[in-house]
Amino acid sequence: MLELYGTSVSSRLMLGTARYPSPAILADAVRASGTGIVTVSLRRETGPDKQGQEFWALIKELGVRVLPNTAGCYTVQEAVTTAHMARELFGTPWIKLEVIGDKETLCPDVFGLVEATRILAEDGFEVFPYTTEDLIVAERLVEAGCKVLMPWGAPIGSGRGLNNAFGLKTLRARFPGIPLVVDAGIGVPSHAAEAMEMGYDAVLINTAVGKAGDPVKMAQAFAMAVEAGRLGYEADPIDARDIATPSTPFAGKAAL
Numbered sequence: 001m002l003e004l005y006g007t008s009v010s011s012r013l014m015l016g017t018a019r020y021p022s023p024a025i026l027a028d029a030v031r032a033s034g035t036g037i038v039t040v041s042l043r044r045e046t047g048p049d050k051q052g053q054e055f056w057a058l059i060k061e062l063g064v065r066v067l068p069n070t071a072g073c074y075t076v077q078e079a080v081t082t083a084h085m086a087r088e089l090f091g092t093p094w095i096k097l098e099v100i101g102d103k104e105t106l107c108p109d110v111f112g113l114v115e116a117t118r119i120l121a122e123d124g125f126e127v128f129p130y131t132t133e134d135l136i137v138a139e140r141l142v143e144a145g146c147k148v149l150m151p152w153g154a155p156i157g158s159g160r161g162l163n164n165a166f167g168l169k170t171l172r173a174r175f176p177g178i179p180l181v182v183d184a185g186i187g188v189p190s191h192a193a194e195a196m197e198m199g200y201d202a203v204l205i206n207t208a209v210g211k212a213g214d215p216v217k218m219a220q221a222f223a224m225a226v227e228a229g230r231l232g233y234e235a236d237p238i239d240a241r242d243i244a245t246p247s248t249p250f251a252g253k254a255a256l
């Protein structure tokens with residue numbers, strides 16, 4: 001079973017809660033996915049207004065663990081302040097830390113991310129950093145206190161899948177003891193299966209489910225893909241080869 005900061009997690013699929021056609025569809029998608037963890041943006045979803053309150057009541061009703069995030073933060077200060085507000089509001093030390101560096105690609109500002117991680121980890125937060133697949137940045141994040149890493153597959157909302165499979169595989173090989181979660185950019189269930197087959201511990205998906213024609217069916221498809229990918233990884237797949245090897249033995253073949 002997967003352990004994240006000492007918490008056992010049964011589903012390896014985490015879901016974002018934005019961009020669904022309606023709260024009811026979000027709730028059905030969460031149930032269909034079997035997820036035990038949803039990420040919630042403090043800024044967008046939990047305001048004191050009626051809508052914010054209704055959203056929060058819905059999340060509580062679903063009985064899933066909340067991973068608050070600092071989506072939309074562009075500076076270290078903004079991210080740290082948002083994390084503190086989230087800890088107070090949700091009563092959890094968990095924080096999915098986003099420090100965005102570029103408006104167009106939503107690429108993480110990895111320098112700001114490391115700095116904010118250091119500040120928050122020293123203050124008792126359990127940081128889930130939204131990062132790139134850069135190896136050295138990952139090392140710095142672990143040094144700063146991260147016990148989980150969340151590299152992107154591709155830019156948030158792009159649905160491009162795993163843009164740099166080599167980089168993601170390198171991270172997996174270099175950090176065998178750290179739970180790795182592909183966060184962002186996954187578009188279809190096969191992308192999630194690919195990440196799991198690589199040995200990733202989990203995936204976090206939002207847009208591909210929320211914006212699908214049928215979010216509930218898509219949530220179920222992702223759940224199946226994540227499970228299949230994980231099983232495939234555990235079953236120790238064969239290596240790809242450049243030459244053919246007959247799968248049917250020659251013994252017993254009729255001599256002509």
Ligand SMILES: CC(=O)[C@@H](O)[C@H](O)COP(=O)(O)O
Pocket residue numbers: 016017018039069071130155156157158159183184185186204205206207208
């Ligand atoms: C909701 C959330 O946290 C996103 O920022 C996350 O990174 C998911 O990205 P996708 O929407 O590309 O799945």
